Amino acid sequence: MSTAPTPRLSVVIATYNRLPLITRLLWQFAGQTLPPEQFEVVVVDDGSKEPVREPLLAQKLPYTLRVEVQQNAGAAAARHRGVIAARGDIVLVTDDDMQVAPDFLERHLAHHPPGSRHVVLGRIRPDPSIGDMPLFERWYAYLNNRMAEELSVPGARARGNHLYTGNVSFHRADYVGVGGFDKSLGQSEDVELGLRLEKSGCTFVFSRDAYVLHGSDHVSFERWLKRAHRYGMFDTQVARKHPEVRGVNPWRLLFETNPLTRPLLAATVVAPEATRLLTNTVMNVAKTADKLGLEKAAFAGTSVAYGMEYLRGARNEAGGWTGVAREVARYLQGRKE
CATH class of the missing domain: 3.90.550.10 (Spore Coat Polysaccharide Biosynthesis Protein SpsA; Chain A)
Known part of the structure; x- marks a missing residue:
């Protein structure tokens, strides 16, 4: 003992x-x-x-x-x-x-x-x-x-x-x-x-x-995207457990992010598979900005790419359009309370 x-x-x-x-x-x-x-x-x-x-x-x-x-x-x-x-x-x-x-x-x-x-x-x-x-x-x-x-x-x-x-x-x-x-x-x-x-x-x-x-030993962009996808899925589950906490609802991105980025995020929800190439394009633009020393623009582009994959995960967890509508309604209801 x-x-x-x-x-x-x-x-x-x-x-x-x-x-x-x-x-x-x-x-x-x-x-x-x-x-x-x-x-x-x-x-x-x-x-x-x-x-x-x-x-x-x-x-x-x-x-x-x-x-x-x-x-x-x-x-x-x-x-x-x-x-x-x-x-x-x-x-x-x-x-x-x-x-x-x-x-x-x-x-x-x-x-x-x-x-x-x-x-x-x-x-x-x-x-x-x-x-x-x-x-x-x-x-x-x-x-x-x-x-x-x-x-x-x-x-x-x-x-x-x-x-x-x-x-x-x-x-x-x-x-x-x-x-x-x-x-x-x-x-x-x-x-x-x-x-x-x-x-x-x-x-x-x-x-x-x-x-x-x-520090970090993460060097794979593909794994980073998978993490974003998983966060979208599991944040949806967290939002269901705590519907009164708007800050954890993934669908807040469609309403609280820069208005210029919302069409890209919405396109991801409407056509999650068809917009995968667009996500890669956004990230490539961010990398180009980074090489040019435009750090603010690079981080902004990275945020958009992350948000697109994140919402793919949220949409996947929500299921079809009925599920998406239900999750968005939960967020909007929380805004009113």
Whole structure:
């Protein structure tokens, strides 16, 4: 029976086929200003092709490391398993491709004063090598930066639909109390969890100082499009569960985006297959703008290409025109309330 003291904080990391990256991150936790006996790290290997548990446990780390192994079941299931296995009152979830500063854990804990029910969203900053990444990954970094700036404005309020699993901490009891991640969701499980945590009474706090650095090993445009498609599908499911939250309804794109882009998005809904070539053309124009140094135009084009594939996913989940009409009506009804 273990006699180790209960840690103040548990770090939960899901990993899949990224042994070098998770190893790098674990050693960065070894250099934390928070004493090693005050935290633990729980890694959940989500069915990596090469063994992860033995190489990680062979590392001579100063803190308690536990490695759970499961058959590939997706990030939501892996993170859920890690949070349930965690022993700390505060759980911090991050990704295996992140990097952290030495005071990272202390800064998160500082935002959880006694008696609070905070969900702390730490900033995600781009890795200094961001310039070497594909346009679509730099676009993600741009979106993260834009959200961080918006949430940093005095009086701005972080909400449940802002939750992301790259850098977030919360009370384990709150997580368990709302039922944890919905493991049926292949994407957007973080946003959906955030909505339930907010409804349960948690307060969301954005922290610029508890930041991570995010690089990326995603280089496939085709896989990026598939992710956009999946987000459209699963955001539709989230919107059904939370119809009163307009910010998660995928059909908001048809009404809230730049009017100049709406015809392209509408065309995708009307003829999803016939407009695939058009999506590629939009992305090629964005790449050309990027090469010319027109970053704003490049990001705008990337947003349109993403939105087109995203709405293909939403349309696929909605089914035929009857389903699309029902989902759009749900969004419009939410606008009136």
